Amino acid sequence: MDFVNNLVSGLLLGGLYAVAALGLSIVFGTMKLVNLMHGQLLILGAYLTSMLIAVIGGGDPLLVGIAAAAILAVLIYPVQRYIITPVMAQGEEPPMTVTFGISVVITTLLIIIFKSSPLPTWTVDYATTQWEIFGVRIREIYVIATGIALLFVLALMWILKRTAFGRQVRAASIDAEAAGLVGIDVKKTYARVMSLSSFVAAIAGVLIALSFSVAPTTGTGWLLRAFTVVVIGGLGSLPGTLIGGFIVGLVETAGAVWIGPQYRDVIVFGVLVVILLVRPNGLFAKVAKA
């Protein structure tokens, strides 16, 4: 029974990891941008939600979170449009450095405004409810997170495949120059993709806050985890990200049980390195580039 329990809890934890990583995945898939501020976008989503709840005077965190996610998306649009996109012509390193700089700005501002201690947790029942089905323990919030992960993957795939915006995104991601020639505003498209990514990230941040906790400095840990998930799945592949999340969740849980939770990082990142050695572009990368 313990085995089934760990399997299920690992898988569902993986669902949460997948949501946390989805935003990172679409940004990379479209603009080949390694977004080092992704962890802070997650955290910022939770903080914005908390502020909104305080302003409204109540409300369900997940519902208010949708509004907070929309606000974050609006806030991030100019950041991509006027700070990150202009340096992307210079290769991978300058945009990576800029996103790192912005991540430090976000963390430090959060500390100055909210102090370093964790964000007060919202009291909602589903955050700490556990179901027991045939003797298997299932935490409700993980089920919600996994559900949202599936929903987001499907929605994002639909947006990319079926909408005009999606076609622009795909065109820009295949060949930005050619897309520009046929009249697609690549700069605006990039900014919209970053907005979309922050929207997803903000919801993920609310889920993280509900399941565990967030503090101004927790972003980096989640960035690492999100990276692992995305890279294992194959950068830019949405189903890959989902499966990558499940793999990381399972490896973490299994490693904790069989080897010892104190070796978590050695195990998870060891597995990451091994997977990369076998499949240098992750498990589900679409095109293997030379």
Add this chain to the structure above:
Amino acid sequence: MIRQIFGFIAKFRDPFTYGTAVVVAAVLYLTASSLDRGQQNDLTSLFLLMTLALAWNLVGGYGGQFSLGHSIFVGVGSYATAVILTLLGWPLIPTMIIAAVMSALIGLLLAYPLLRLRGPYLAVGSLGMAVAAYGWMINWDFTKASQAYAMPKEAQVDFATMYQFATVLLLIAIVSIVALVRSPLGLRLVALRDNELGAASIGVKRVRTLLPVWALSGLLTGAMGAVYAVQQGTLTVDGTFNIQFSLDAAIICVIGGLGTLSGPFIGAIIIYFLRKYSAEYQNYALLIEAVVLVIVVRFFPAGIVGLISKGFRAIVHRRAAAQK
């Protein structure tokens, strides 16, 4: 590999470049006693930061491989120094050399699998290795796990000697990097970065080119870690295997100018003094540093060196135009 090393030494011809480096270093070395402790300490820390950035630039700038795993070399270099001094009681300088060599071997060991990866995969793969190494060290009782590892008293040196160590290390770094970059190996390295397919078509082998580069980068970073260990006096996993070292190195190179010789120097000076003088603004210090970083990279994405050479070219052009 051995032939490459000899080919390398044969290239030590240009007396001007090496002469300048040696003369400047000699002047700095000999003037140690005329500086006060504060200046000696500042320059030691600055030179160590420069060495770290130079070594990273070899892989990250000239090689185009954005490594986030260099903290491992700092950690190996520093812990190897501490452990050898404590357990074997060797003299300090041979210990530091051995520690650097161990770090170079680790460099080979890490690079071999890492070289299968490209672009962001390499960045994340090397980051994964760094985090795994940290996770291992924090549990390893042999190096006292998460407790502080005190350097033996014999390893204590005064500020002037510390400064001289750092000067010599920086000289070694400059000379070996210039030599490597100008050697055929260096040309192959840059060719590989700029156009991998093209380089492969004229017979440049990726792994054979990059392995010695990673080894040299590991050697220099490890040596930096060894000197750093002596400067620190006590080691913690948090203070050595910290990914901040990789980030610092990368930031310095991007600010200064990736893949240039003077970029790491300029970047290191900017970062070092920015940190030193913003410290008094307490919790705004990090904010100031980050904002400066974003602004510099936003407006000078090719780094300060890129800006200078652009300005230089503009002046030359204007003069040429005026003459017409």
Add this chain to the structure above:
Amino acid sequence: MKKQMLAVAAVVAVSGLALSGCSGSGAAGDEIVIGTSVPLTGPLGTMGTPVSQGYQAAVDEINAAGGVEFGGAKHKIKLVIQDNASDPAKAAAQAKDLVLTSKAVALLGPVTPPLSIPEAVVADQLKVPFLTSITPIRAFGGAAPEGWNYAWDVFFDELQMTQTQFQASDLIETNKKVVLFTDTEEDGVVMGKLWEENAPKFGYEIVARETFAVDNANFSSQVADAKAKGADIVIAQVIPPEAIGILKEMKAQGYDPKAIFMEKGGNTGNFVNITGGLGLGVMAANWFAEGMGLADEKKFIDAYAKTIGGINSDLGILVCGYSITYVLADAIKAAGGTDAAKLSEAIGKTNGDYAIGHIQFTEGHSAPLKVIQTQWDSNNNQVMVLDLQGKAATPIVTPEAGLK
């Protein structure tokens, strides 16, 4: 390449010259410069902020009274505070810089061993007196096998601290079974071992010890194990996010033990709110509380409890910082100046009552503070449940109220 090389040579030479020009600002007149590198940002920012507030409060008070008196004159103190962002390497570098550039004659410490120890090593290297707190004394002593020379520490003894949980548990009915939650940080390792040693002496049995990597988030298997083993007492040495994660998982699994001790994690201000109420009734060791019998208790509670968010460990940290600043000022007075060797000797001879209690240094350059146990109440205050004599104070609320 030649041009580049010349540029490099010029850059290095200029930076050398620039530095030899600026040999530190130094102090104006007969001001005494005291430096401190504390974590105002980063994970330890919650503790670094109150300790620096304590330093500043004491310095302001001393200066308002004219300064420190020696050599027939009063000297004002200039306190230079820097933020090391919870980074040990930065802490060491700043400690050096404070002495060498800002010309600090003494250093006040940061918080916790990972930051205090590197700064203490710097102080010993530079031969500058260093006084720290919020650093358990065995961890402090263990880092210098041959002993400290200029570094001093005022805080609790881990051995005494790891007994208070059992003493407090003696005050309530339990099955005497204990589960430990410890992470891989230095204090988690050390305290975990001490609890394992102390438990049998008090008649308790450690039924499980859950160890995990720092910043662990998912505690489902550990909590399931603890619940299955039926322990009435949970003792944890964790950081705040881990404390929240453990409590949420306990709530989810319906595990409500009779007593929960969360050291460090449960020493965060506003803990009941931060945990969404789950932390109501969590206990933690403390070194300052109402009713402890300290002379200036009321003064600090009135002055700071509001701004700091209640009567809690943050307030205790502030009082610690305040107290060691006075220890340093008194030592300067006793030493008749700021000569490093004399000042360090004078610190060692400290023997008196301060806001945080009696301070007297022992062989290992440390002055042990006795800890009490406190429990979080619904006003977000930590209420004393076990006093300095190891006797019952306010009755313990059991089982833990927040998990009901």
